[in-house]
Amino acid sequence: MRAVYGIVAREFVRFSRQRGRVLASIGRPFVWLVFAGAGFAAVFAGRNQIDYRVYMAPGLLGMVVMFGSLLAALSTVTDREAGVLRMVLVAPIRRSTIAFGKTLGATLLGTAQALVVAGLLLPVVHLRPTLAGALLGLIAVILSGLAMGALGLVLAASIRSIENFAGVMNFVIFPMLFLSGALYPVRHLGVVLRAVAYANPLAYGVDLLKHALLGAWVEAGYGGELPVPLDCAALAVFAIVGLALAASLLGREGGVTRTALRERP
Amino acid sequence: MTAAAIDARGLGKDFGAIRALGRLDLEVREGEFFGLLGPNGAGKTTTVHLLATLLAPSRGAALVAGHDVVREGLAVRRSIGLVFQDTTLDRDLTIAENLRFAARLWSLPERVARPRIDALLRQFELLERRDDPVRTLSGGLRRAVDIARGILHQPRILFLDEPTAGLDPRVRRSLWERIRALRAASGLTVLLTTHYVEEAEPCDRVAVLDRGELAALGTPAELKRTAGVDSLEEVFLAHTGRRMADPDGG
Numbered sequence A: 001m002r003a004v005y006g007i008v009a010r011e012f013v014r015f016s017r018q019r020g021r022v023l024a025s026i027g028r029p030f031v032w033l034v035f036a037g038a039g040f041a042a043v044f045a046g047r048n049q050i051d052y053r054v055y056m057a058p059g060l061l062g063m064v065v066m067f068g069s070l071l072a073a074l075s076t077v078t079d080r081e082a083g084v085l086r087m088v089l090v091a092p093i094r095r096s097t098i099a100f101g102k103t104l105g106a107t108l109l110g111t112a113q114a115l116v117v118a119g120l121l122l123p124v125v126h127l128r129p130t131l132a133g134a135l136l137g138l139i140a141v142i143l144s145g146l147a148m149g150a151l152g153l154v155l156a157a158s159i160r161s162i163e164n165f166a167g168v169m170n171f172v173i174f175p176m177l178f179l180s181g182a183l184y185p186v187r188h189l190g191v192v193l194r195a196v197a198y199a200n201p202l203a204y205g206v207d208l209l210k211h212a213l214l215g216a217w218v219e220a221g222y223g224g225e226l227p228v229p230l231d232c233a234a235l236a237v238f239a240i241v242g243l244a245l246a247a248s249l250l251g252r253e254g255g256v257t258r259t260a261l262r263e264r265p
Numbered sequence B: 001m002t003a004a005a006i007d008a009r010g011l012g013k014d015f016g017a018i019r020a021l022g023r024l025d026l027e028v029r030e031g032e033f034f035g036l037l038g039p040n041g042a043g044k045t046t047t048v049h050l051l052a053t054l055l056a057p058s059r060g061a062a063l064v065a066g067h068d069v070v071r072e073g074l075a076v077r078r079s080i081g082l083v084f085q086d087t088t089l090d091r092d093l094t095i096a097e098n099l100r101f102a103a104r105l106w107s108l109p110e111r112v113a114r115p116r117i118d119a120l121l122r123q124f125e126l127l128e129r130r131d132d133p134v135r136t137l138s139g140g141l142r143r144a145v146d147i148a149r150g151i152l153h154q155p156r157i158l159f160l161d162e163p164t165a166g167l168d169p170r171v172r173r174s175l176w177e178r179i180r181a182l183r184a185a186s187g188l189t190v191l192l193t194t195h196y197v198e199e200a201e202p203c204d205r206v207a208v209l210d211r212g213e214l215a216a217l218g219t220p221a222e223l224k225r226t227a228g229v230d231s232l233e234e235v236f237l238a239h240t241g242r243r244m245a246d247p248d249g250g
Helices: A002-017 A019-044 A052-072 A074-082 A084-089 A095-124 A131-158 A162-178 A191-197 A201-213 A228-251 A258-262 B044-051 B073-079 B095-105 B110-123 B139-151 B169-186 B220-227 B232-240
Strands: B004-015 B018-029 B033-037 B059-064 B080-083 B157-161 B189-194 B205-210 B213-218
Touching: A002 A019, A002 A095, A002 B095, A019 A052, A019 A095, A052 A074, A052 A095, A052 A131, A052 A162, A052 A201, A074 A084, A074 A095, A074 A131, A074 A162, A084 A095, A084 B095, A095 A131, A095 A228, A131 A162, A131 A201, A131 A228, A201 A228, B004 B044, B004 B189, B018 B044, B018 B059, B018 B189, B018 B205, B018 B213, B033 B044, B044 B059, B044 B157, B044 B189, B073 B080, B080 B139, B095 B110, B095 B139, B110 B139, B139 B157, B139 B169, B205 B220, B205 B232, B213 B220, B213 B232, B220 B232
Parallel strands: B033 B189, B033 B205, B080 B157, B157 B189
Antiparallel strands: B004 B018, B004 B059, B205 B213
């Protein structure tokens, strides 16, 4: 689909022109590694068979995908404000194609960022994944990106202003991060929080990344907690439901009719 | 060639309790230059958005290029070009990138799009600026790019929704010359909405829209003759009891 390619290509061109965003996306996990890593590592020192920074690595990659793919949806909000969304909506393509293009753009952006960060981060923490692990990790990153991208698009399609979007994003991002298993295992949480965690797409993404990267620590209880197929299926469900929802939200009239409404005296 | 380019029957739209468009009957012929004239809030943009499938009608039906606007949205959108009141360009992309993006959205193959984009840039005198970000362009140039974007896929019907709002008179004139040239070259059907009465003068036919209802319809000459007046401005006045309002609103 040429239209999908066009939408994706534009996301990448826009991203590459925003140098601050590029640097932040690559720098962010290292800030967490240094500050959160140092603090938690000290707390856990001696009681654990895994260096906390190694434990964090899958979570940090999940976080890169989350930020990368979720925040990519920001372009949909700015597109609406700048009017670009109207051009897209008047093109002879289905709403679902637009939603798919936007989500795929977000996924690939998140994946590209995660790959760059993985290339820098894994050597730093002395993690050398097996080939199978690396492949599973790539799958985890792509599936998480799809789920996050679709979720971001749902939020972007239902939220009208950038300020509002930023506020909601902050509200979504931190609970999602803390209940993802990125910083501590989900299984130690209470029943209620654990239930919430399993409603969180990032939890499945991080779990899959742990399967991929922490295979050597399964015995010690730091590997993935859920079966790999369940993680994959959950992420796929989030992605598909999100896409369907986003497509119907994008087709909603409010997106293009602001002027029509404003036109009334 | 006698088929109607646009055929609306009892087309109407409500926004909640607000009746934006009552029941509009409208037929625009193939190749016609049709003006939709009315003050702000008359329902012009609503009409365009209904015909462009961006809104779902609350009542009535319409065929655009022979396709039903409710059931055949994709086919309708494939046949039309729409230049919105406000620019829809991506300000961070260059002129050429914007047009390339549009070409992909309209699924034009690269080998078709490239020469067409070059030709449009030449025609609209944008060649030297092609790699400039849109944010650096004047309002007039942006409008030119908007119009180039609107006709890139060679639509049969072009909707121009208040295309000259906010532009200075010189730029306005040059845009009209472009549109005249386009029509002469391709037989394009053009539906123009405007609240500038003088812009409707060169139209083949004009519909006067007032508060969501059709107030008058005919050639500019007919309208003036039936109303017994000398200008479309007075036609409008005669039909609505009001002057065309607010020259720069949207």
